[in-house]
Amino acid sequence: MGGLEAVDNLLDGAPVEGLVFLNYGDPAYRHPTDATTGLTGSESIFLRLVAYLTFAEAACVPARHILEGDAMAEAVSWAVPLLDDGLLLPERRVEAMSFEELARSRELPEIGFKRAEFLDAHASRVRRLVWRELAVTYKEILDSDLAPGGAFRRTVVGGMTGKHAVSLDRAYDFHRQFGDGTPEVFVKGVAKFAPVLARQARRWAMARYYTTPLKYDSANTREIPKSAADLLVRGRVLDSSMRPFEKAAPAEAAFHRLQASVPANSISTTYRHYCEALLEVRRELPEARRIFSDVREKAQLKDAGETLSELFKKELARQQGVRPSNGRTFTLVSSLLSSAAGGALSFASGSDVALGAGVGFAFGVASNAASAEVQAKILTQRDRKRRPWVLAMDQLDKRVADGGSK
Numbered sequence: 001m002g003g004l005e006a007v008d009n010l011l012d013g014a015p016v017e018g019l020v021f022l023n024y025g026d027p028a029y030r031h032p033t034d035a036t037t038g039l040t041g042s043e044s045i046f047l048r049l050v051a052y053l054t055f056a057e058a059a060c061v062p063a064r065h066i067l068e069g070d071a072m073a074e075a076v077s078w079a080v081p082l083l084d085d086g087l088l089l090p091e092r093r094v095e096a097m098s099f100e101e102l103a104r105s106r107e108l109p110e111i112g113f114k115r116a117e118f119l120d121a122h123a124s125r126v127r128r129l130v131w132r133e134l135a136v137t138y139k140e141i142l143d144s145d146l147a148p149g150g151a152f153r154r155t156v157v158g159g160m161t162g163k164h165a166v167s168l169d170r171a172y173d174f175h176r177q178f179g180d181g182t183p184e185v186f187v188k189g190v191a192k193f194a195p196v197l198a199r200q201a202r203r204w205a206m207a208r209y210y211t212t213p214l215k216y217d218s219a220n221t222r223e224i225p226k227s228a229a230d231l232l233v234r235g236r237v238l239d240s241s242m243r244p245f246e247k248a249a250p251a252e253a254a255f256h257r258l259q260a261s262v263p264a265n266s267i268s269t270t271y272r273h274y275c276e277a278l279l280e281v282r283r284e285l286p287e288a289r290r291i292f293s294d295v296r297e298k299a300q301l302k303d304a305g306e307t308l309s310e311l312f313k314k315e316l317a318r319q320q321g322v323r324p325s326n327g328r329t330f331t332l333v334s335s336l337l338s339s340a341a342g343g344a345l346s347f348a349s350g351s352d353v354a355l356g357a358g359v360g361f362a363f364g365v366a367s368n369a370a371s372a373e374v375q376a377k378i379l380t381q382r383d384r385k386r387r388p389w390v391l392a393m394d395q396l397d398k399r400v401a402d403g404g405s406k
Helices: 041-053 063-068 070-078 080-084 099-105 110-122 132-146 165-178 183-193 195-215 226-234 249-260 271-284 286-299 308-321 328-348 353-386 388-404
Strands: 019-021 058-062 088-093 127-129
Touching: 041 058, 041 070, 041 249, 041 271, 058 063, 063 070, 063 088, 063 099, 063 110, 070 080, 070 110, 080 088, 080 110, 080 271, 088 099, 099 110, 132 165, 132 183, 132 195, 165 183, 183 195, 195 226, 249 308, 249 388, 271 286, 271 388, 286 308, 286 388, 308 388, 353 388
Parallel strands: 019 058, 058 088, 088 127
Antiparallel strands: none
16 A cells, blocks of 8 residues: 655745644734743743744744744743744745745734734745745635535534524625635624624634645644634535644643743743753754654654544653663673673782772772763663653753753
8 A cells, every 4th residue: 555645735935844833823813821820821822832843843834823822922932042043933925035025915914013023134034935825725715605504504503494594695605706716805704794703704714724735744843733624514515534733742742841841930031041042952862853853754644544633642651651771681691791890800910808809899989980881872862762851841841941950
């Protein structure tokens, strides 16, 4: 059984291997971790970025989430080293030559322009989106969703034949005429004729915004908020047994460990320690990203039989089940050998017993020190191969704690 060829028909430029699209920063959706006691939305998103980039080669965030989302904008402002290193890529339409130009075309308020200037100054890599064909497909899908009997109406109480049916008929006519392939016009049309449904329309439009690119891009991993997938299941346009990628187990585990050790002072004053710790772990443990990539490739196989989320969870459980190498047998054997060698040296030297014992002891100590260094290297190499995700989380924890205490 062969694998399906991965394609990305939405990209203008060179592909970025191992790219993961993150959508939890979208203000239309709140992730359960956003409400974590003691953490702001910005802090939750920032920790998620750090957690994902421990395992993924790079992460991409749609520009709209940064330019229009307060929490994502602040989180990205803390991630300057990750933008500078090209690990965090904002995405913008290919027609816009800068984020400032994109903000101008979207007629954003002044704060949007300030955020655009920040991205232009710090984003060393940008994903350029070919979006016109995607926009046509997106509009057609939303037209169908608003039509009588459409999927969006199935999620609205009274949307089919009840109190909202006539209003949604008018919204349907409005969108067919004025829809431009953006979520905003869909929401505007619903809000114009059924204001009470505006928030629900926003959530539906963004759920479709996340999943429509999957028709054109099978090469990259796109994280879909669970609540968005649940909404599409309710609309009966998504099979509950064929859910899209919702989360990567190692990133979730790393997030919860980071969350549990957040210092008493705000992340806004310690974010550089997190970025530095992440970059050091990435340099020292490339194996963590290699295994992450291997799991992604396995999920793309035609006969994989499991979702990507399930495969990540399964691999993390396997690594967590591997006992860390403690080297007790190694230590015992090396100690016996070094002691024996020391004793042999004392007798071979022909010296008196006291002097021979001293020589033997000194040799044994030196030999033990050398064997301990060799042991540490062997055990570290073994863990890097057998449980790199767990090792990466341990190192990230330690380096964040060490940096935060300085």
